[in-house]
Amino acid sequence: MTLVYFPSHFKRAPAIFFFAFFLFTLGVTHFFGGSVSLLQAGESKAGLPYIVKKGDSLGEIALRYNVSVTAIKKWNKLTGDKIFEGQRLRIEPFPLHSYTVKSGDTLSEIALASNIPVSRLRELNKITGDRIYTGQKLQLVNDRKRTEKPSVHVVEKGESLWDIAKQYDISIAAIKKRNHLKTEVITPGMTLSLKEVPEEKHAKEKTDEEDPELFEYKVRPGDNLSTIAERFDVAVSLLKQLNGLKENRIYPGQTLQLRPTSLDEAVHVVRSGETLSSIAFKYRMNVSDIKRINEIEGSKIVVGQELRLKGAKPNVYIVERGDALWEVAQAYGMRVEELKRLNGLTSDRIYPGQELQLGIAPARPFGTYTVKKGDYLGRIARLHQMSVADLKSMNNMKTALIYPGDQLKVTPFLQQGSEWLKISEINWDDLMGSSGGLKKITLGNGPYYGSRPMARRQNNRRYYESARLSLWNTYKRAQKLQAALDRKIAKMGRLSDCLNGWHIVIDPGHGGLDPGAVVANLDGNGDKVYVVEDEYVYDVALRVYVMLRLHGADVTLTLLSPDHLIRHSDPPVQTFVNEKNEVYNSRAFNRGNSRSHWPKGGRNGNLSRRVAIAENAFKNVPRNRRMLLSFHADIDHSSPNVPLVLYYRNRRTGRPDRASKQFAKAIQPFLGAGTVIRGQNVFVLRNSPADISVMLELRNLAYTDHAWALRFEELRQRDAEKVVRGVVEYVKGKG
Template sequence: MSFRWQTKKPRRLGYVHGAVVFVLALCHPITSFAQETPGSAFHTVQKGDTLSEIAVRYALSVDQLRRINNLRTDLILEGQRLRLGTDFPPERYTVRTGDTLSEIAERFDVSVRSLRRLNGISGERIYSGQVLKLRQYSEHPEGAEIHVVKRGDTLWSMAHHYGLSVAEIQELNDLRGDTILPEMKLRIRRTVEDGTEVQQQFEYIVKSGDSLSQISQQFDVGLALLRQLNHLRDDRIYPDQRLQLRPSSVDEGIHVVRPEETLSSIALKYHVELSDLMELNGIGGSTIHVGQKLRLRAATTATHIVERGDALWEIARAYRVTVADLERLNDLTSERIYPGQELRLPAGDLEAVADYIVKEGDYLGRIARMHQMSVAELEAMNNLHSAVIYPGDKLKVRPLLQFGREGAETIWTSLTSSLGEIKEFRTGNGPYYQQRPKASLQQNTGYYEGPHGSPLQNYRQARKLWSTFERRVNRVGCLSNTLRGWHIVLDPGHGGLDPGAVVETLDGNGNKVYVVEDEYMYDIALRVYLLLRLHGAKVTLTLLSPNHLVRQSNPPTKTFVNEKNEVFNSHRFSRQNRWRNWPAGGRNGNLSCRVDIARKAFKGIRKTRRIFLSFHADIDPTAPEAPLVLYYERTDGRRQDAVSGRFAKSLLRSLGAGAYARGQSLAVLRDNPAYAKVVLEVRNLAYTDHAWALRFEELRHRDAEKIVRGILSYARRRT
């Protein structure tokens, strides 16, 4: 009954094209796992080469070359392979005298054939000064497919077939009406598998004998939501009636402004009146900002409109009600909720507002966003007549995202305060220990700081910092014993020489700031580490940093700097001073070290209690703005890790509305000794809002909590 969409393995290296290029990927997060990725560029030293000559040739400084290759002196040897200082495969190369096509192909890890094709060359002839295209970055959204309309096709039959809504197909193809003609080419976006397979289905045709409540059970959609979506006054349905089973993008309650959007394009997209949109969000003129959060529907204090990422447990906690209450009030069949779904809140002594004390550097837009409000709502709730607020001011806010309502936070604060004997640097993007980066923020996509010393020196420093931290963790006690007997390996994605994605985003004042995937994922992994420990789990990290633990980024414009100093949490892998002993990604990467560390950690642990989690942030503009859980599936889709697939799906409810799971062939999950193993794309950095959110420790903590909640409920079901 369900249609399972076979996705082609998408090409994951992408740029967002347009007048405003707002996302730049240094290296796509997933590419470091996938085999087809072009690796980093190398230069093999030729007789007579000097370091300064090589530096000039590749537009690097000698210092950069030295750092990335851990060279103490300028001495290089013939045949030595030098990394070219960037993990980003260049797109073009200017031919130098003496270059040959095959040499260039080898150097940049591409084939001669593709070089010829890309540059319209038939033989070997190239000339000095010629600019060669090295690789083709797709101009088309990844995963987009074309459907050629056949006689008899209708928009509805296509929607049904591809698991989309009619509105989504119309939107993808700029169609105004329902008319489609044979031979017309329509764009169809790949869909994703979320929850259970039946939920793929977007619409359902009522058969005789069906009841609304049975349909709601079958598709894991609350009865109230089914009524809302289909404008039903009561539960009467009739055969052949078409029922919408879950909200489409048009039904969402919130929109975060993306580059090149205008108020009227947004109004059109969601089928709302421009004047309503302006009024709802207190907008007088036509000016909107990228990243601004707009409310698409009015929310009363008696309802909560589910936003992407909201989890039921979190909403319950925010309003101080129980999950069971919410389920009952909204006729939910499970904890699964959807973006745009309206949840009724219990009337009466409900705590629908909370107090918020304005902090240094706060502005209304940020506070509004943090609490899922529009600026207009925030102004109205607080009778504000101007946007000027002062640190210490008390504001009323919606209670969501109240950091620190649970015991864990006090423990958290005490843990990350001074570590005693280890030298500490308090900085806006720290704290750092033993040494700190020179910069206080990531300055551009290319900036990085090389490691001080060899892998072994950094490993020793990292172990010292880690064991001091661990000793403290051992002393804080615990919240539960749910995870006793479980061993969980946390793998912070990237690290070492490989920063993952580095994306540009905007701070609240419209200034550019940059987010480095590996630095932020390390922070989230550490938060997960502590929470898991507090529930009794044994936890091992695959990588360690020599100079930081959890970081506070205050104000969040002090972004984390790309430091290439993380080491494998293993003496064996760190003892030699070779570049390949630093964690690295891409084709020449050493992901198998992470798997080896897991194998060692799992020794003596019951098979079914071994979990492996790798932390990443996606950067895919065609994927939804939501967390993604990936489990192993062979490229041809014919074999998949069913245990991990079930584990992945079980995490979705805790990860919140819009979260989804799918299989992919990922190296770090292959031959991995864990019982349940997944790669978590905690956020999708192709969306301004997600890149924005990562910079706030409150929101990173929220991400960590969701993951741990998911693991806890998985463990509870198994014991």
């Protein structure tokens, strides 16, 4: 179920990309619970030792570690370029402390690439506007103040307590005390707590307000592993795995790690300039082990490729980010209940890096995929939530060669209950053919109705097209198109009737004059393309719309587009164009025709109209049957690269909207491993008239792999199915 994979046919990309990419992949390695990231952990490390080999040059070493020659010279106080075999060099780990502006760079691109907010970048460099100039050196890190310290350290092979104490500037005695160590013996893989936990910190907290995302927990008298596992929604087996426990015995005062860190995931995303041997060196592994675990023949790896650092035992599945339990069960032809029983899971929640016992799994069911022109194994594997190795073994392939027309066995897409229509049976092509009398125009990124975008793809960040009709006429056309879709849905079977009586308002974020985030990405040819948040979010929202209706819910969209419905995007070099033509789904709001009448974001936006549309939709709906789902894929540097569910929390009192928080918790497992929930003061949630209101940040455009994923309709469909699954299970759970 590999999710991070990049096309292998790379052309030369602009400097900013490689810079961006290597920082992005760093960003990928966030710890859970938002405590620390490797970025910060790296800063306090003393640096990697590198022993110069025969024939090495400073330039090659610099390339391998993605640092500059000047930097290596500085770290090692070298005056010339000469190095000798056997010489010990110190390589400072990431991040870059500064970046020299290249022609064509923008401040926001650099901010995005370096994973820090534009505001912070301005502050660090004392810039007020967006003006930067070629050659300008920008500080990316505040050198004097590095307050954020990691809270845990995972012991690496060969490390002594003394090394660790020195690295974090803490005494050995303190580490021993914080980790209840009786001796100085530590073992690789052991997680050491670095933070002091005040003795009575948790004692007075109310249980129901306990932070469900707490990273560490100090064992209190009377606790046992199962009560802790239940309280924090982790399996006992995972707690033992994370804390290196052989038995179930724990002691009051002992600090337990509750969530896996990115290190526990044991995945490395290949960066520019890396080789199998440099990666092996980094993790102190053998090249042959990495090759074996990842079933790599030869030594070719590509930037962005995800490498596992830990092999799974037979009949064990290691959870990847974004995997939901039901997906794993389905992939191995098991029932969710069976998988839960085998692994002692009390809920459906699983975590990246968690090892799941599959028991003696029956033969895997499979679907068939016909190879298209331009396909390559990595893409096919990714589309079907498989690893390349998995795909190859399922098809008994010796090499990666495939030809158009080949039939491959793949993991089947989602199947549901039997008496109803299956999701796989929904005829999406037919739904896309709903035209409402408008001329259908089939494009690579289409279909479109009535009018087509002027550009074939989003070529730069600033490109947009304005609506060509008046607000009223745009609205009439959008309504016609939506009505045609509704007629098609009404003629289809049902998935179930479990959402009967519910009214769900779907709010596709941004739209109209506000495109949301626009980020650079690479297409299959290695060329830069741009992903516009609102265009993609609208597509996901429409897919959710269809499926919720097929489960029996009444559904209302806050926004409508006049020229497109659900869209294919194949080939993936196609991107959706930033069209500023979505309108509010309301007669009343489309009577004027000034800019202020179009959907707008920002401080002076008109978000309250979304709330008004919801109010209107809920007019005759009984209490506790009203739900609002707002869809986004914002750039959020403060969150890891996982889906995020936001519920309303009062900024001043800290009081959450309880029903929405409960809902967020309930759907969390269905959105996939690693999904984070968070209370936040968000306008639409604060003012929502629904009983349950959440904002779903399905993708985080701060990460290149998420921008990549959004471009594929199969993965948008996967996101949509996860949401629908979550809603259905929540409603079922309420009885």
